[in-house]
Amino acid sequence: MSVTAPEGFEAAGVAVGLKSSGGPDVAVVVNRGPLKLGAAVFTSNRAKANPIIWSQQVIQDGVVEAIVLNSGGANCFTGSFGFQTTHQTAEKAAELLGISAGDVLICSTGLIGTGDEVFRAKVLDGTEQGIAQLSADGGEAASLAIMTTDSKPKRSVVAREGWSIGGMAKGAGMLAPGLATMLVVITTDAVLEAAEADSALRRATGITFDRLDSDGCMSTNDQVTLLVSGASGIRPEPADFAAALTEVCLDLAQQLQGDAEGASHDITIRVVHAASESDAVEVGRSVARNNLFKAAIFGNDPNWGRVLAAIGTTAAEFDPYDVDVWMNGVRVCSQGAPDASREEVDLTPRATDLLIDLRVGEATATILTNDLTHDYVHENSAYAT
Amino acid sequence: MSVTAPEGFEAAGVAVGLKSSGGPDVAVVVNRGPLKLGAAVFTSNRAKANPIIWSQQVIQDGVVEAIVLNSGGANCFTGSFGFQTTHQTAEKAAELLGISAGDVLICSTGLIGTGDEVFRAKVLDGTEQGIAQLSADGGEAASLAIMTTDSKPKRSVVAREGWSIGGMAKGAGMLAPGLATMLVVITTDAVLEAAEADSALRRATGITFDRLDSDGCMSTNDQVTLLVSGASGIRPEPADFAAALTEVCLDLAQQLQGDAEGASHDITIRVVHAASESDAVEVGRSVARNNLFKAAIFGNDPNWGRVLAAIGTTAAEFDPYDVDVWMNGVRVCSQGAPDASREEVDLTPRATDLLIDLRVGEATATILTNDLTHDYVHENSAYAT
Numbered sequence: 021m022s023v024t025a026p027e028g029f030e031a032a033g034v035a036v037g038l039k040s041s042g043g044p045d046v047a048v049v050v051n052r053g054p055l056k057l058g059a060a061v062f063t064s065n066r067a068k069a070n071p072i073i074w075s076q077q078v079i080q081d082g083v084v085e086a087i088v089l090n091s092g093g094a095n096c097f098t099g100s101f102g103f104q105t106t107h108q109t110a111e112k113a114a115e116l117l118g119i120s121a122g123d124v125l126i127c128s129t130g131l132i133g134t135g136d137e138v139f140r141a142k143v144l145d146g147t148e149q150g151i152a153q154l155s156a157d158g159g160e161a162a163s164l165a166i167m168t169t170d171s172k173p174k175r176s177v178v179a180r181e182g183w184s185i186g187g188m189a190k191g192a193g194m195l196a197p198g199l200a201t202m203l204v205v206i207t208t209d210a211v212l213e214a215a216e217a218d219s220a221l222r223r224a225t226g227i228t229f230d231r232l233d234s235d236g237c238m239s240t241n242d243q244v245t246l247l248v249s250g251a252s253g254i255r256p257e258p259a260d261f262a263a264a265l266t267e268v269c270l271d272l273a274q275q276l277q278g279d280a281e282g283a284s285h286d287i288t289i290r291v292v293h294a295a296s297e298s299d300a301v302e303v304g305r306s307v308a309r310n311n312l313f314k315a316a317i318f319g320n321d322p323n324w325g326r327v328l329a330a331i332g333t334t335a336a337e338f339d340p341y342d343v344d345v346w347m348n349g350v351r352v353c354s355q356g357a358p359d360a361s362r363e364e365v366d367l368t369p370r371a372t373d374l375l376i377d378l379r380v381g382e383a384t385a386t387i388l389t390n391d392l393t394h395d396y397v398h399e400n401s402a403y404a405t
Numbered sequence: 406m407s408v409t410a411p412e413g414f415e416a417a418g419v420a421v422g423l424k425s426s427g428g429p430d431v432a433v434v435v436n437r438g439p440l441k442l443g444a445a446v447f448t449s450n451r452a453k454a455n456p457i458i459w460s461q462q463v464i465q466d467g468v469v470e471a472i473v474l475n476s477g478g479a480n481c482f483t484g485s486f487g488f489q490t491t492h493q494t495a496e497k498a499a500e501l502l503g504i505s506a507g508d509v510l511i512c513s514t515g516l517i518g519t520g521d522e523v524f525r526a527k528v529l530d531g532t533e534q535g536i537a538q539l540s541a542d543g544g545e546a547a548s549l550a551i552m553t554t555d556s557k558p559k560r561s562v563v564a565r566e567g568w569s570i571g572g573m574a575k576g577a578g579m580l581a582p583g584l585a586t587m588l589v590v591i592t593t594d595a596v597l598e599a600a601e602a603d604s605a606l607r608r609a610t611g612i613t614f615d616r617l618d619s620d621g622c623m624s625t626n627d628q629v630t631l632l633v634s635g636a637s638g639i640r641p642e643p644a645d646f647a648a649a650l651t652e653v654c655l656d657l658a659q660q661l662q663g664d665a666e667g668a669s670h671d672i673t674i675r676v677v678h679a680a681s682e683s684d685a686v687e688v689g690r691s692v693a694r695n696n697l698f699k700a701a702i703f704g705n706d707p708n709w710g711r712v713l714a715a716i717g718t719t720a721a722e723f724d725p726y727d728v729d730v731w732m733n734g735v736r737v738c739s740q741g742a743p744d745a746s747r748e749e750v751d752l753t754p755r756a757t758d759l760l761i762d763l764r765v766g767e768a769t770a771t772i773l774t775n776d777l778t779h780d781y782v783h784e785n786s787a788y789a790t
Contacts, residue, residue: 065717066718096710097710097741097743098743099742131708131710132711132713133738237696240713240717311785315785316785318782318786323516323517324518325516328452332452332453333449394782397700397781397782398779400700400704401700401704402704
């Protein structure tokens with residue numbers, strides 16, 4: 021059900037030929053209210069796609085009535101023509117829905133530099149078709165239409181007493197944070213104020229999508245949107261809503277990790293006993309971005325020296341000669357010297373656990389990443405062609 | 406000839422079984438003077454190998470009489486036993502050469518965590534054999550003994566009127582800067598003061614080895630050493646010496662790039678019209694570390710969108726919508742929009758030229774990197790086994 025699980029939302033997914041596969045490629049999600057609020061976080065990449073530039077304006081007043089998403093083209097670095105396409109898409113949706121274009125968010129994903137006349141015509145066509153097919157059970161179709169190299173759709177629903185949260189996500193490559201990660205739409209029928217929605221979304225993404233770092237590359241098009249219909253009439257405790265929202269975000273982030281391009285291992289990097297949470301994140305991220313470590317995991321090689329070489333490049337507070345490293349439950353390095361034998365570490369399971377104990381403080385962070393594989397290189401060497 | 410091209414140096418390379426291949430694995434270079442000076446730059450990785458910790462002390466007084474280098478084991482994170490191995494190696498060399506251990510530099514390269522009793526015995530044996538075989542034409546043998554996954558030795562010689570500079574380098578993976586890069590020994594018979602040698606080496610490495618960033622991974626063992634014999638009796642103009650030293654460093658850096666693990670393209674990233682040199686370096690390095698860009702080059706795909714997505718993550722001064730990008734002489738993106746067709750770009754040659762024109766200032770920098778290939782993943786997934 022994804023985004024149409026909560027009350028007050030309709031969605032659709034249609035195929036208009038943006039994808040060479042012929043699969044669905046335009047999704048529409050409409051917020052029927054009564055609240056019609058929205059919050060969003062965006063990529064922190066300074067090279068922003070046209071839909072990001074547009075949506076950052078739309079979200080200012082916290083009112084969102086609809087969101088149109090397309091795969092098959094990023095509409096990024098496509099000149100002023102590309103921005104006009106985004107603008108026209110919002111105008112088209114607004115006209116058909118009888119709302120203001122200033123309340124329509126736009127997301128695009130695909131190849132950067134794609135956004136010509138043919139692209140525009142198809143996106144406008146898809147917007148019209150999608151709105152014509154809107155339904156209260158269209159969440160599944162919408163989740164299929166935002167897929168790019170994803171092998172499967174990502175959906176999540178959390179139901180509470182009388183209210184719920186639903187979400188869909190796409191993302192398989194270029195998974196690295198910058199406030200947001202990839203295209204995600206989350207809906208809820210809980211009653212919230214706009215400012216509450218915004219802060220809850222920022223907190224939840226900060227410890228979920230922002231900690232997913234598959235390949236260190238940050239997209240130009242990332243956007244995570246929360247739409248609030250308030251249709252349940254129920255106002256949850258802020259802590260309850262935050263917990264449920266974090267649960268949906270973490271579930272979707274783990275689905276993104278599990279379907280990352282070419283990956284054969286899902287690596288959970290847990291950094292413990294750091295002096296601060298930011299130190300823990302910095303240390304975890306340095307390992308997540310180390311190609312040598314990631315290639316070793318692909319080869320089922322518990323090469324812990326590469327972990328230490330990676331964390332030694334950070335400015336975090338710790339003594340490189342007083343660090344413990346555990347791989348899949350085996351302590352392979354203790355206080356600057358080899359500990360258990362490499363042979364004791366079994367790296368054949370897809371789920372891989374790396375624990376780095378900095379032994380200086382009480383802070384903790386978890387970073388999700390993947391291994392570096394032949395398939396990753398293959399998929400990304402032939403993406404545009 | 407490499408390090409024995411200048412007058413006043415002897416070298417040797419011997420095989421003692423540190424490498425499973427049976428190839429030469431211990432090198433010794435001795436400075437016969439009369440000056441016996443040295444300068445060195447080291448990895449900025451906080452996770453430093455035992456030879457780095459030792460050599461940083463030795464270099465303090467600017468006097469260096471010998472350097473012992475081994476491949477087949479990094480002697481990093483090997484506990485206090487590993488540091489004692491380094492110390493004993495210097496003591497052994499000093500005893501046999503009749504000099505002070507405090508004037509003997511040590512370098513090691515290979516797998517982190519390798520440095521047990523067997524390793525120690527072989528390194529001490531190699532030191533003894535190497536010193537017994539020292540000769541004025543031993544530079545070639547020494548350059549072979551420091552190779553790890555290198556497919557060929559790296560040597561360079563620049564001769565001037567009456568004086569010269571020679572060098573050898575090893576490095577094939579984990580090529581990213583941090584003051585120095587990989588193991589490099591450079592010798593000269595020019596007459597220099599210790600402080601001159603130090604500042605000349607720092608300037609030369611800063612614009613050569615420090616701008617080589619093959620895979621974004623920084624080693625724990627990197628060291629670049631300059632040994633000064635003064636045997637020519639000639640004191641060159643500082644500018645002449647600096648130019649010659651930079652020439653040797655650049656030649657060796659390009660040889661490292663050309664032999665980087667698994668690479669199929671040598672990518673020269675030129676950033677022009679930056680507001681500052683540090684901005685230019687930051688922009689170039691962001692592209693050099695972008696796996697998606699590097700995989701695209703492997704696939705001969707001129708995916709310039711990934712260049713913009715990479716540079717958009719930097720804090721450098723420029724407008725992402727006013728940048729020009731050229732690939733192998735073709736302007737593929739101009740001021741935020743597609744320019745020449747992708748089809749016009751021929752990426753089949755190994756030498757690849759990426760030009761990024763930031764259009765804001767007068768500063769320039771060049772970064773050398775490689776593509777991300779199946780072979781890179783393969784070599785590094787099976788390194789320890």
